[in-house]
Amino acid sequence: xxxxxxxxxxxxxxxxxxxxxxxxxxxxxxxxxxxxxxxxxxxxxxxxxxxxxxxxxxxxxxxxxxxxxxxxxxxxxxxxxxxxxxxxxxxxxxxxxxxxxxxxxxxxxxxxxxxxxxxxxxxxxxxxxxxxxxxxxxxxxxxxxxxxxxxxxxxxxxxxxxxxxxxxxxxxxxxxxxxxxxxxxxxxxxxxxxxxxxxxxxxxxxxxxxxxxxxxxxxxxxxxxxxxxxxxxxxxxxxxxxxxxxxxxxxxxxxxxxxxxxxxxxxxxxxxxxxxxxxxxxxxxxxxxxxxxxxxxxxxxxxxxxxxxxxxxxxxxxxxxxxxxxxxxxxxxxxxxxxxxxxxxxxxxxxxxxxxxxxxxxxxxxxxxxxxxxx
Amino acid sequence: xxxxxxxxxxxxxxxxxxxxxxxxxxxxxxxxxxxxxxxxxxxxxxxxxxxxxxxxxxxxxxxxxxxxxxxxxxxxxxxxxxxxxxxxxxxxxxxxxxxxxxxxxxxxxxxxxxxxxxxxxxxxxxxxxxxxxxxxxxxxxxxxxxxxxxxxxxxxxxxxxxxxxxxxxxxxxxxxxxxxxxxxxxxxxxxxxxxxxxxxxxxxxxxxxxx
Numbered sequence: 001x002x003x004x005x006x007x008x009x010x011x012x013x014x015x016x017x018x019x020x021x022x023x024x025x026x027x028x029x030x031x032x033x034x035x036x037x038x039x040x041x042x043x044x045x046x047x048x049x050x051x052x053x054x055x056x057x058x059x060x061x062x063x064x065x066x067x068x069x070x071x072x073x074x075x076x077x078x079x080x081x082x083x084x085x086x087x088x089x090x091x092x093x094x095x096x097x098x099x100x101x102x103x104x105x106x107x108x109x110x111x112x113x114x115x116x117x118x119x120x121x122x123x124x125x126x127x128x129x130x131x132x133x134x135x136x137x138x139x140x141x142x143x144x145x146x147x148x149x150x151x152x153x154x155x156x157x158x159x160x161x162x163x164x165x166x167x168x169x170x171x172x173x174x175x176x177x178x179x180x181x182x183x184x185x186x187x188x189x190x191x192x193x194x195x196x197x198x199x200x201x202x203x204x205x206x207x208x209x210x211x212x213x214x215x216x217x218x219x220x221x222x223x224x225x226x227x228x229x230x231x232x233x234x235x236x237x238x239x240x241x242x243x244x245x246x247x248x249x250x251x252x253x254x255x256x257x258x259x260x261x262x263x264x265x266x267x268x269x270x271x272x273x274x275x276x277x278x279x280x281x282x283x284x285x286x287x288x289x290x291x292x293x294x295x296x297x298x299x300x301x302x303x304x305x306x307x308x309x310x311x312x313x314x315x316x317x318x319x320x321x322x323x324x325x326x327x328x329x330x331x332x333x334x335x336x337x338x339x340x341x342x343x344x345x346x347x348x349x350x351x352x353x354x355x356x357x358x359x360x361x362x363x364x365x366x367x368x369x370x371x372x373x374x375x
Numbered sequence: 376x377x378x379x380x381x382x383x384x385x386x387x388x389x390x391x392x393x394x395x396x397x398x399x400x401x402x403x404x405x406x407x408x409x410x411x412x413x414x415x416x417x418x419x420x421x422x423x424x425x426x427x428x429x430x431x432x433x434x435x436x437x438x439x440x441x442x443x444x445x446x447x448x449x450x451x452x453x454x455x456x457x458x459x460x461x462x463x464x465x466x467x468x469x470x471x472x473x474x475x476x477x478x479x480x481x482x483x484x485x486x487x488x489x490x491x492x493x494x495x496x497x498x499x500x501x502x503x504x505x506x507x508x509x510x511x512x513x514x515x516x517x518x519x520x521x522x523x524x525x526x527x528x529x530x531x532x533x534x535x536x537x538x539x540x541x542x543x544x545x546x547x548x549x550x551x552x553x554x555x556x557x558x559x560x561x562x563x564x565x566x567x568x569x570x571x572x573x574x575x576x577x578x579x580x581x582x583x584x585x586x
Contacts, residue, residue, distance in 0.1 A: 069470075070425040071579035073548070078584035091584050111471060118466040118474075125469040132544045133586070157465060248546065248586035 035077055038064045039093040042318045045106055050320070050372040052356070054110050061107045067092070068100055068130075081314075082252050084259060088314035096208075098196070098241040099318045100130040101143065105325070108149070109189050115365040121153035135245020142243075144171040145234035145327055152187075152329070155180045156366070173239070174324075175232030184329035186224070186358075187366050192217040192233070192343050192373040193323030196241040198315040206257040208250065208313035212238040213323035217343035217351045217373055224339040225332050233324035249313075256311035263306035270299030322372065334362040343373040426551040426577040427470040428538070433477055436555045436573040440536075441484035443571040444559065449532070450493060459559070460496045460530035468540030468553055475499075477536070481557070496530055532568070533560040548580035 041060035048057035072078055072094070081091035094100065108123030128146040131139075148168035151161025161180060169177050193215020201207040222229045277292030338357045342350040354371045415421050418434040444450060449457065461478045482495050497504065504527065511522035520526070536557035543550040558570040 069427050071548070072582040072585045073580045075582050075584075078582035081584045082582075088584070094585055107471070116471075119471040122466055122469055122471040126471075129469055129542055129544065129549075133546060248583040252583065 035090065035092045036316065037092070038067050038095070039316055039318065042095065042099060042103055043320055045103065046318070046320045049106050049109070049370060050374055052370065054113055054370065057106065058110050061103060061110070064103050065107060068094060068103065082249075084256055084309050087310040087312050088249060088253060089312070089316055091314070093314075093316055095318055096198075096241065096247075097130045097133070097244060098237055099321070101127040101146075101240070102237070102318065102321055103127075104130065105146070109368065109370055112153070112187065112366070113368040113370075117153040117156050117366075121150050121157075124149045124153070131240065134243065136243070139243040139245070142171045143235050143240065144168045144173070144177060145325055147171065148177050148234060149327065152180055155182055168234075172234060174234065174236060177234065178329075181329050181331065184331050185360060185366055186330045186332040186337075186339070187368045188222060188328045188330065188339065188341070189325070189368070189370045190220050190231070190233075190327070190341055190343075190372070191322035191325045192220070194374075195318075195321030195323050196238045197319055198313075198317040200313045200315050202257060202311075202313075204257045204260055204311045206253040206311035206313055208247070208253075208315070210238070210241045212242070213321070215323040215373075216345050218324070218346050219344050220326060220328075221342040221344055221350075222328055222330070222339065223342070224330060225337055227330065227332075229328060229330065230344075231326055231328045233326035235325050237321055237323055237325065253311045253313055256309055260306050260309040260311055263302045263309065267299045267301075267303035267306055270295045270302060272299075274299055322374075332360050332367075334360045339369060339371075341371045424579075426542075426549055426579050428468065428472050428553060432553070432575050433480060435575075437477060437481040437484055439573050440481055440555075440557045440571055441488060444485060444534075444557075444569060445488060445492075447559070447569045449559070449561075449568050450489070453492065456492055456494045457531040458494050458496055458528045459532045459534050460498045462533050462535035464536040464538060464557075466538050468538050469542055469551075470540070470553075472538070478534075481534070494528075496528055498530075501527075530562050533562060534558075535560070546586060548578060550576065550578035552576040 041064035045057050045061040045064065048054070048060070075092060077091045080086045081088045095103070104123045104127035108120040108127065111117075111123060112120035124146045128141045128143055128150070131143060132141045134140045134142075145168070147164045151164025151168065154161035154164060165177070165180060193213055195213040197211045197213075199209050199211055201209045219230055219232050222231060274292045274295030274297075277288045277295065280288050280292070336357070336359055338355060340353055340355045342353045344350050352373050354373065356369055356371060358367055358369060360367055413421075417430045420429070420431050461482055464474050464478060466472055466474055485493055486495060507516070508522060508527075510516045511518040534557065536555065538553060538555055540551060540553045542552075553575050555573045555575075556570060557572075558567050560566070561568050
């Protein structure tokens with residue numbers, strides 16, 4: 001059989017595979033929309049929190065947390081994402097731990113607003129749990145604010161939150177966390193800056209990297225009922241996102257990248273050798289001619305396989321997160337009140353001021369406020 | 376030569392068509408026609424599950440507690456049906472739950488099984504009850520009895536509970552243990568006259584794509 005007779009059907013097959021692969025890529029529209037559902041809900045939840053539409057924020061957050069609460073074992077999109085020929089981003093989005101943490105954190109705030117501090121505490125505990133598998137034990141479950149709030153909720157419920165407070169203080173890097181004030185009746189959650197995002201590094205984009213967030217404001221001055229209090233944030237989301245260490249998926253992507261590189265190099269070598277041999281045979285149907293054609297075909301197939309291999313890391317990111325989150329508890333007299341929060345930079349200059357009006361009802365549940373430096 | 380070329384082109388087109396059909400028909404869609412509604416029993420574990428508190432846990436725990444409460448002498452041998460007020464349970468797990476669901480089911484099981492041996496007080500409806508009484512006292516509503524006499528019953532017992540959990544995670548998956556405790560407190564003496572527990576532990580593995 002002549003090399004041409006072998007080569008033509010093989011080329012046709014390769015072409016067909018390439019066409020099929022390209023054709024299928026365009027079929028992912030609906031599946032793609034679904035795989036990003038949690039991401040959309042995260043973004044919507046954060047946007048609604050920042051717009052102080054807390055009751056509405058519950059809806060997307062609850063739906064996203066339903067997905068997070070279920071186990072990922074058996075998820076067909078995850079299986080596909082581990083395959084050589086599908087990108088990591090083909091899996092249903094759940095987010096990196098720092099993103100999952102924030103979903104539970106926001107939901108916990110809304111629970112507390114609704115007078116359910118124990119369910120709020122459940123969310124803070126679950127948030128801390130999301131951070132519990134960092135590669136380096138030093139960074140596992142190390143959100144200061146989550147343990148602080150866990151203990152605060154416990155103290156509010158009549159329990160002993162001292163262990164949680166102790167843990168929180170051991171993680172606090174941005175300032176000392178104050179003692180719990182059981183008489184505090186106004187709880188203020190605040191956030192500032194723009195959080196970290198993701199980008200891909202490495203030869204084939206197989207390395208997930210974190211671009212640090214930014215924040216002009218580094219502290220908050222709270223003014224209410226004649227009191228003024230400067231509060232540092234309790235946690236830095238960029239720090240949390242960048243101290244996670246490697247993921248199991250990173251090894252999968254690294255292997256995909258090696259496979260892609262190897263098949264590409266082999267393809268190059270085979271194409272070059274095949275061309276040289278086929279050229280040396282000069283179309284005289286010699287053995288060199290046949291080997292050369294075979295190598296050309298093998299090289300082409302290897303190049304196609306290499307080109308179809310997709311080691312790119314999943315860079316979808318919850319892009320409206322803050323860079324810093326903080327908390328303060330105040331005793332405020334009953335009646336109509338107005339809280340002003342000046343977000344200040346390192347030199348003490350006010351970057352932006354946010355205000356909120358509220359009513360303190362004696363004997364009623366705690367008033368929980370949430371303010372963001374962005375709207 | 377022409378024949379050969381045509382034949383090769385045909386074979387290429389056939390392979391391409393088959394590949395397109397075979398490759399795309401199932402792409403990204405595990406179950407393209409969906410699944411009809413599946414009715415499950417509340418005490419049955421479905422295929423969609425996590426390690427958190429689920430319906431089958433609530434059913435199992437409240438059934439066990441209802442059976443246990445009915446056996447205590449204060450209920451079984453009471454001369455007059457004791458008045459019980461349900462206090463909210465405290466959730467100490469990492470799972471946010473609808474706490475009322477658990478106490479509501481427990482109360483409903485007790486009421487249906489005892490047929491009048493216990494009386495539950497609707498403390499969660501006090502604002503509406505007080506308003507109704509106020510309207511009667513003001514003469515805006517009719518009343519079969521003297522509305523000035525307070526007839527809201529005091530509780531003989533408080534029924535309450537706690538949920539506590541501990542969670543473990545390693546590089547493969549998660550494990551959650553939840554301890555459910557319920558107790559009946561004598562309001563007059565503060566004595567805990569009954570307490571029982573149920574424990575549920577679950578574990579599950581995470582796909583490595585999410586680890």
